[in-house]
Amino acid sequence: MGMESKFIWMNGDLVPFEKATVHFLTPALHYGLGAFEGIRCYNTPKGPAVFRLTEHLQRLLDSIRILGVLEFPYSLEQLRAAVHETIRANGFSECYIRPLIYMGNGPLGLNLDASKPLVGIAVWEWGAYLGEEALEKGIRMMVASFTRPHPNTIMTKAKITGNYPNSVMAKTLAVRAGFDEAIMLDPQGYVAECTGENLFVVRHGKIYTPPTATVLEGITRDTVITVARDLGYEVLEQPISRDQLYIAEEAFVCGTAAECIGLSELDFRRIGTGKMGPITREVQRVYHELVHGRVAKYEAWCDYVGEKVDSSALLKVSQTS
16 A cells, blocks of 8 residues: 555554554544644665654644643653654665554543543655656646634644544545645635645745744745745745735745645646746755755754664653553
């Protein structure tokens, strides 16, 4: 199925791939009570390095806190050590990393405190999420008929598992209609984000992106903003209307899975020249260089797997987890 590996880390132990299972009555399966991250490890001149691992794991812990979990049995450093251990155990030089905190070991019901948080970390080799061809030619998109939830309906700053049917329905509809991805509007009708990526628009040489009120504060989004500003471009966070997308000179999306991809067409309207624009191409080039550890200025974002990690950090804080 394309996601195989030798081992998956589960609650302090490396478990053979085929044995990394959960029970049918796990509360997370029934109610979406969990949080996850998507992270990538890249091969660099110094060996495998996880891109901005600390920031991703902090967002994971923030997500479970937003969900309402009061006690969690692992620290950020313990999770970092577990990610390193899982990559080394599977022998990958490049891989996608999926840590998941899920509520289990409790009765079915709507009281979060009746369950305990469990943790799994899987890694597998995964290429370009939107296809290798998209890296050069860009992607075709549509504006979804589904709306991003109101921030006080489902928390928009957390990667909570139960939030994602909204993205799944929009993405599936777009693919069935012949597009690659979908752009989603916020409850006020302004552009929010894509089903799994943040969005940027280029007009008059400036780069615009929606404010963070109704979108996930993407770590790749932050990376792109930093790179663009370092390249000398003005980046503005402000509301964007749907019709402003249609008259953009360029548009591109970014995310851990998608990386940095240009838009060629939206709602059957050509974006710019219909090909990747020069600003998108420049940002994409620097992004691909830095995640592979080839830009000294950004090397601090590379968490090298070969670095020694205190093995005691793999021990569970609580034997009841």
